[in-house]
């Protein structure tokens with residue numbers, strides 16, 4: 001497994017591989033890897049010859065300096081995990097080296113990015129788009145893999161690729177969960193025992209929404225789901241809403257045109273966890 005720090009070095013290596021007819025799969029991460037990340041690698045193995053991963057904690061997508069500082073970092077362990085899992089290339093750039101290559105671009109993500117994560121974390125998706133564009137420019141993958149756990153992020157990246165006509169095929173990969181349903185996340189490492197136990201209520205609440213959808217009024221479904229979370233001492237709701245999955249506008253009851261998705265961000269102690277479920 002190659003570990004590359006310089007953007008110019010990865011560009012050259014990928015060019016060499018592509019000249020040899022290889023199809024390049026890429027999945028960006030912020031490290032503290034878990035099996036959810038590896039499911040992106042497994043998906044890459046289905047279509048690509050070479051699998052590249054980036055580990056980069058991107059400062060421009062954090063609006064809260066404490067969150068950036070406390071973000072778990074386990075680089076040695078991550079490299080062991082990737083090597084064992086069959087990753088070919090790991091890109092670990094320095095912030096300054098990567099951002100030195102930035103070329104300004106314009107896209108319109110206001111509609112997609114203004115609610116939910118975008119409302120709670122102003123500037124977050126603009127930072128995500130900046131880093132994904134930089135990583136795509138440096139690596140030039142044929143295929144890129146993102147987790148549906150970050151549902152709104154998937155829609156924003158689709159818009160980035162569509163609006164800039166980037167020559168990359170996007171693949172969105174289902175969320176991998178712990179046995180009790182909690183979505184795997186690097187942030188789970190920061191939960192204490194009680195928070196971890198209570199955090200399983202998030203998936204239960206989303207599943208409850210899915211089971212009741214279409215059978216009860218939407219307002220009541222959301223009320224019940226919120227109440228089932230709020231009964232836990234360590235959990236606090238940031239948002240729990242039903243949206244149209246493509247536009248991410250609030251879902252209109254009885255709409256037959258679009259597919260609903262329930263989106264949630266819940267604090268367990270001071271750790272902010274997100275999850276979602278498609279409702280059809």
Ligand code: AMP
Pocket residue numbers: 028029030031035036037039040145146147148149150173174175176177183184185186
């Ligand atoms: P992160 O390191 O949290 O930025 O995540 C890197 C990529 O892994 C993103 O595309 C995430 O959506 C994806 N990912 C994170 N957790 C999971 C999970 N539990 N299942 C599938 N993909 C995931």
